[in-house]
Amino acid sequence: MIKITKKELEFDKELKKKILFICDFCNAKPTIINGKIRKIEKTNLTYIEPHRVIIKDTTFLIFNYSNTLYIDNLSNKIELKDLEAYIKQLN
Numbered sequence: 001m002i003k004i005t006k007k008e009l010e011f012d013k014e015l016k017k018k019i020l021f022i023c024d025f026c027n028a029k030p031t032i033i034n035g036k037i038r039k040i041e042k043t044n045l046t047y048i049e050p051h052r053v054i055i056k057d058t059t060f061l062i063f064n065y066s067n068t069l070y071i072d073n074l075s076n077k078i079e080l081k082d083l084e085a086y087i088k089q090l091n
Contacts, residue, residue: 003041012064026087056090
């Protein structure tokens with residue numbers, strides 16, 4: 001039987017602070033969901049689930065120590081510096 005262990009990742013404090021500052025400036029309320037590490041026991045397979053930040057019904061996927069945000073999936077990406085303009089565009 002396959003056993004999968006899950007361990008919650010802690011959101012990087014500096015990255016979280018930057019996102020909250022941008023959202024506060026844009027008058028948007030983010031919902032932050034921590035990512036997880038999923039590991040299949042007795043194998044070398046590991047999956048890192050990204051953190052999710054939901055702003056105005058749009059989900060952003062974020063990895064710790066990265067300035068790249070992914071919109072809804074890993075094929076659409078923006079830089080953290082462009083988040084303010086993207087949030088304003090959502091209105």
